[in-house]
Amino acid sequence: MFKIFLVNIFICIIFLNYANASNLDPEKILDEVDDLYRSNSSHGIITLSVTTINWKRTLTLEQWSKGEDNSLIKVLKPKKEKGLATLRVDKNMWNYMPKVKRVIKIPSSMMSSSWMGSHFTNDDLVKQSRMTEDYTFSITFEGTREGKDIIEITCIPNKDAAVVWGRVEVIVFRNDYIPIRMIYYDEDLLLSRILEFTDIKIMDGKMIPTLMSMIPVNEPDESTIIRWEKIQFDVSIDDEFFSLRKLQQ
């Protein structure tokens, strides 16, 4: 009798664990990761540090965003690059060069160019796709790894999705779905780049990783680090704010 009781308890524990896992909705988690820095609108100060084999530079940027379609980023420091700005409205992108006082619309042929010398391309900024639309996903690990209670979601691109990766692993904290790491593999499933999220802080009432590091695997000595110094969510910004006139101011 006691043995039957123990077996029942064991089955219950397994069932409860299973029930717990099945309660996790990977779609919801991916949406939360996608919307981490998105809000109805936001305004913040960012430090962008780019390290390459030959040089290193740090820029202080001011950014505004509204929805998924509008964003404006302006360089505050260093002084010689102050005023350099990038405007994105829908899928269009413009750069303003204060030294020559010219606005340049970024054509598709320049989408592969580096944005502000970083390891991000103009295309990375313009991309508005959501992971839940482009990938088939499933939870592939749930539990403790490296002392952290995590969930690992493995995303496989849909057959015809415009995605260059062969697989993306999204690792988040289990309790609040804050991302820890995103690992990108190429089509041959070779490691391609790692996006690390660290230094989690509460900013304007929202817990976010304030440090995002991008490390290309084939150039391990290089990196791009984005630090959110300040961010406010749901600030009031008019649609007219994201205009070419504002870009040049």
Place this chain on the structure above:
Amino acid sequence: MMPKALMIIRIAWRSIWRSKRRTLISIFSIVIGTGLPTFTVCLGWGFYNGLIDDVARLMAGHVTYEHVEYRNSPSIDLWVDDIQAINSALNNNDEVLSTKQMVLLQGVAHTAKGAVGVSLMGIEPSKEISVSFLPDSIVSGEYLSQGDGRRAIIGNKLAERLNIKVGKKFVFTSNDINGELVEDLFRVKGIFKTGSSAFDSYVVQSDINFAREVVGLNSNATSQLGIIVKNPDNHDKILERWQNELASNDGVFLSWRQIMPDIATYIYMDRGSLVIIMIMLVILVQFTMFSTILMSVLERKREFASLLAIGTKHVELNLQIFFETLIFGLIACPIGSFLGVGALKWVEGYDISKLIEANPEDMSIGGFTMDPIITPFFSAPLILQISIIIFLLVLILGIVPMFLVSRISIVDELRA
């Protein structure tokens, strides 16, 4: 008069064979003077024609129909409409070998390895197979076929830069007809190698219908309609007629020279320099010819003086020298032409890159590789033209000796 002229011709004929060595030297120099330009010009013209034809078949034809503003700003929002009617009319034209519709997109190809700026050509695979050499340049995988959708072929250099192989994917980003950014997934069906670094590292081809779909063009619109004509030399006249008969308000028929000015300028300059070199060469050979003809007259001064003393007229002597020169030209120029053509036949089909130890990349012009296989341009009018020019030059050379004969002093020469 006639028997006298015949007699002078007979005397001229006999006279030139009195000194066989001198005559053979004269004829040899004229043969070289005719054969060398024939060989070089036909060889050069063959390369130029081959290059023009290859580029026309690979790209936008000998004549291209496109939007009137497309040359100034080659973007996808400048397309030509009602293309199927024009295409059908052209395909029923006897002067047209084939037509090819193309949608041309500038953009970026991305893989996990990186991103590279590319030009995507949406083409009709069945047409390309029949007119272009690109299907024969596939080194891995297969060429496109109708309805291939998102399958594409890329150059070997581009494949290296993007680190992709046959069957692998890349994302292409471009602007649609409304200027909006669009991106789509493509899979590599084949990898080509033309030898031109610029072409192999920049061009992607896919089925035209999918390219239209990507940018939002309807099936009756295209960026360019390339027309391969049967006689490329005549294409300037044809395009004027087509412009009046077929073009819509915003469409224009252009020559390959306007579509690919780099290649046109190169050929123009190279052809010009070849002609200058040939003129210099002919002048040098003419000097040899001139000296032999002159010597043949000068060493017979005493003989001419004797003839004049016994009553021969100056005009008859001049006629004899003229006929001698004429005979030289009539014998040597055809031999020179035949020898030039023979030499061309001998080198025809030879791979010139082996001779100059050049890579195909070293032989590219305006981003297109010249075919290293020698294919001379055998044109009877061109060969005849060269032969006639040399023949006329030989006749002109006879004027100086004729002038010298007319100034012979009979007394001085007979006394000497």
